[in-house]
Amino acid sequence: MALPRWALPEYFEDVLPLEAQRVEALRRAVLDEFRLHGYQLVIPPAVEYLDSLVSGTGQDMADTMFKFVDQISGRTLGLRADTTPQVTRIDAHLLNRTGVARLCYCGPVVHVLPRSMTASREPLQIGAELYGHSGIEADVEVLRLLARTLQLAGARTSRIDIGHVGIFRTLSSLAGLNAEAEETLFGILQTKDVPALREFVANIAEPARSGLLALPDLYGDASVLLRARDRLPDVPGVHAALDELLHLSRQLGDLPLSFDLADLRGYLYHTGLMFAAYCGSSPTALALGGRYNEVGREFGRARPASGFSLDLRELAALGAVANASGAVLAPMDNAAELVVLIAQLREAGEVVMLELPGHTGDWREAGCDRRIELQNGAWCVVALED
Template sequence: MRWVLPEYFQDVLPPEADKLEHLRRKLLDAFRLHGYQLVVPPLVEYLDSLLTGAGQDLRLRTFKLVDQLSGRTLGVRADMTPQVARIDAHLLNRQGVSRLCYCGAVAHTLPATLTASREPIQIGAELYGHAGIEADIEIIRLLAEVLRIAEVPTSRIDLGHVGLFRALVGRAAMDDDAVRDLFGLLQAKDVPTLTERLAPLDATVRSALLALPKLYGDASVLIEARRVLPDWPEVVTALDELDRIAAALPGLPISVDLADLRGYHYHSGVVFAAYGGHSPSALALGGRYDAVGKAFGRGRPATGFSLDLRELVQRLPAPDLPGAILAPASGPDGLNEAVRALRARGEIVVETLPGHEGSWGETGCDRQMVWHDEQWLVVSLEGEGAAHG
C-alpha cells in the first residue's frame, strides 16, 4: 500500500492546514512586533554540528544519513534551538542583545508521547546576550502572549532551576552515569528508588535531593525550599532568581516545581513549562542555556522557548473561513478586472474549468460571478442573493 505513511507521520489536510498556517502567521507577526527576527536554518546539517555540546541530548532522537557529496554523516534536525544558537554565535556575531525566532518542521526517530507526531512543526523564540533574569522574564511573558494569541487557556507555567540540581550533585562527587540516573528519577518523582540510590550520600545532600520532588505548588513553595534546602550560595542564588521571576509576572498562572528538570546537559539555569488546553503534557518548554554557543566558537547568555504548532492547533476550534467565489473562465469585457478587484479586497476567486459542473462546492465555493445588466455580480452558488462585483 504505497499511500500508507510511516507510523506517527501524518499529512495535514484542509481545513487543518488553513488553521496551521493562520496560526503560524499570527505568531510570527507577534514575534516580529516584539523585536524577534526570523531565521530559517536548513533541514539537514552535519551530524556533529547538530549534536555538538548541549545537543548531545538529541542523539537518540536524530535521524542520520550519509552525505553523497562529502561522505560525512548528516542529521535531520530534531530541534531547531541548537541551529539558532549556531547562527547567533557564528554567523550574526552581534555584540549586543539578539532576538531571533523560527518556525519549521523537525523530525524525531521516536514520538515524544503516544499521541505526538514524529514530525512536529517547531516554533520558538530565543534571546541572546543578556545574562540577567530580565531576559527570562521577557521570554516567559512572550510565551504567555503566544498562548493568548492561540486562544489556548493556560492553566499553569511551572518554574524550575537546573542550578539547584547542579549545586547539590556537585557537592556529592557523583560520576556522569550516576548523575544522569538521578536526574531521570527526579523527573519521574520516583521517591522510593531515589531514596535507595541516595542512601550512600552525605546526609545534607541526600535530604535536599529527596526534598525536591515535594517542592511544587504556588510561589509560596519557595519559602519552604529556603527552609529545607542548604543555604549554600548557589542554592540561595537559584531560589532568589525564581522569587524575582515569580514576583515580576503578576497575572500569570506561575507555579513552582523544583523537580521538573529537563536537559541537564543543555539547560544552565531557570527552566519552565506551560500547561493548558486540557493537555496532559506541556504545551511549551523553555529555559536558560548559556553554554550552547561555546561549541560554535562564542558562548553567549541565552534563554528561549519552543512549542509544537501541530499540537497547539489541535486545541483550536476550526476557523470561520470565508467561502470562495466561482468565476467563469471567460466572459464579456471586464471579467479579468472584476476578478482582480475581488482578490484585491481579500476575496478568494476560483476560475472554472470545463467538465466539472456541480463539483465546485468541494473547493469551498459558496458564491459565483454572473454577468447581469452589463455588470459582473456576485451571487450565491445556488443563485440566491446578489452583490456588485
C-alpha cells in the same frame, strides 16, 4: 501483507487544506508578533553535519535524530530534531554580534520516535531565542512572549511549570556525585520515586541528603519557593536559583505559573531556568524552554541564551476553529467589467476561483459558497445554489 503505496510511516501525516489554512494563518500571526518584539527570522537548513547538530549540551538529542552518510563529503549528516542548536550556531558564528540578538524560526523537525503517543514525528517547530543577556530580565521577556504566543492561538493555558537546574546541580555537586550517579538521580527525580530516592541518598552526607529528599515535595504555587528556602541547604547556588524563581513569580504574577523543583527535563541541555507550558487537560507539555548558556561554546562563543519552542500544528489544533469564509466562483469570461470585479474581490481578500469548462463535480467541495452571475446587464455576486 504489503502496505499500499499511499500509506505513510507511523506518526507521519499529511496536512489537509482546512488544517493547513489554520496552521499557516497562525504561523504568520506568531512570526509577525515575534517581529514586533524585535525577533528576526532565520531559516537554517534541514540537514547539517551531525557533530554540529549535537554540539555541546545538545548531545542528549543525538538519539532522537535520523543520521545518514553524505555522498559528497563522506561525513555523517543529521536530519535536525531541534532547531535551537542551529540558531545558536548562527548567533555565535555567523552573526557574531557583540550585543543582544533576538532570533526566531519556523520549520519542520524530524524525530526517530514520537515524544508521546499522540505526537507527530515531524513537528512544525516554531520558537524564539534571545542571546547576549544573562540577567533574569531576558527570561521574563521570553516567558511573556510565550504567553502571548499561546494567547494568539486562542489556547487556554492551564499552567506554566518552572524549575531550575541550578538547584539540582548544586545539590549533586554538594553530594559529590559523578556523572553516572547524577544521571541515575535525574531518572529517580523525574518519576518522583520517593522510595528509590531514599535508598539512593542513604549514604550521602548532610546537608545534601536532606536537600535531595526535599525536592519531590517542592512543587505548587509561588509559596513553595519560601518553603524551599527553609528546607534546602543554605548554599550560594541554591540561593541564586531561588532568587531568580522568586523574581519571576513577582514579575509574572498575572500568568498561571507553578513551580516544580524536581522537574529536570533537558537538564543536560539547560543551565538555569527551565519551563514547560500546558494547555487544557493535556498531560503533555505544549511548549518547552529555558536558559541554555553553554550551547554556543562549541561554535566559538558560549553566549547567554534563553528561549522556547513548540509544535505549531499542536498549537493550531488547540485554538478555536474559525469559520473559513467561502470562495466565489467566477465564470470563464473576458468581459472587462467581470475582470475588474474579480480584481476588486481579490484585493478585498476574497478567494475567487475560475469555473473551468467541463467540470462535473460539486464546486462546494472546492470551498465555493457564492458565484458571479450576469444579471440585468451587470455582474454581481449571488449565493451558490445547491
